[in-house]
Amino acid sequence: MRARSFRGLAAAAVALAVILPGTVQPARANPDGTNSSLIEFVDLAVDLMGRIGGGGLTPEAVIGMTQDIINALDQAESAVIAHIDGIAAADLRGDARHHVLEFADINNFEVDTLEDWAQSVSGAASDAYEYLDAVADPRAVDDIGYAAITLYTLAAVARVRAGFGTTRLMQDYRGALQEIITRLAPRCRYHFPEPGAGPLIRAYTCDVYGNHTATQLEQYHLGVWQLGPIDPAAVEAASYANTSRRVAIEVLPTLP
Structure with a gap:
């Protein structure tokens, strides 16, 4: 028996x-692959925000720290794009993919281009937050969650590089993260x-x-x-x- x-x-x-x-x-195997790279991407962006806010960074140091952020996103990019491609809303899907792909060239942006891009990616991050509230399916929440985390982090880097404020952006970012945590809570x-x-x-x-x-x-x-x-x-x-x-x-x- x-x-x-x-x-x-x-x-x-x-x-x-x-x-x-x-x-x-x-x-699903290897949770320390994509997610660890994405966490490192956020951590490096937060470090850059603090260092720029504290002053004393040379332009070369800012470029070097930004390149580290680009490299971290590169490690997670294929999986992040796969989640973005799963988003049903075509406008959010297109904007998110567009901004992720463009980020690799941020160190080459002219001032005007950087300022325009900072505003554009900030808007895309806000849209992702709105879509989190609009979907009911947990799979959709997860796909949009990855997009929101990526877009808010891109917006933070772009805004500090452009000399824009980030206080309201961080408030919304924290709200989006809490929404993801709540909506994807496991049932046990x-x-x-x-x-x-x-x-x-x-x-x-x-x-x-x-x-x-x-x-x-x-x-x-x-x-x-x-x-x-x-x-x-x-x-x-x-x-x-x-x-x-x-x-x-x-x-x-x-x-x-």
Whole structure:
């Protein structure tokens, strides 16, 4: 009976694309790839904002720090563009793709071009925030979330480079991040994959949307943990590890 129970449970785990016993893994592999590069992109932009605000940076230093930001976005660009391409609204999709692709040349912009671009990308970031409120599907929220994070960061860099203020931009950026965090919160539950089987195995599953799901198993038998015990916080974090929610949670406390 026990052997059949474990085989059935293993099949269920494979079908759900979730967990090895006692560990927690997100459904999509390598959450430290795209998201880590995007977090670094934001961190470098925030650093540039602080350094310019404090004065003392040479033009060469500003260009060098901006190039580091460009390089960080390059590492995440293909995945970010894939999310942008998933946005249903053609105007936001086109503006977001356009601004991401143009950012690589920001160090070559003339003053007038930089000022115009700063205003344009700021408007696109605001549009992304508005679209977050307008969509109900979590997948759409996630796609727009990636666009919003990228666009607000581009706008911050462009505005400090152009000598524009960023106070209101940062207020809106924080609001957009909180919206992403709230809208992509995982739904979690305890359940029994094989009710009535012995020994009893309990699962804890968190779902955000689609394959963004994670499960951990526990089994306490004859005074010994054969699997588990379950760590609910770890399962929750694994479920959204490769979504814009993880990026939002990481960068929100770092914004000025």
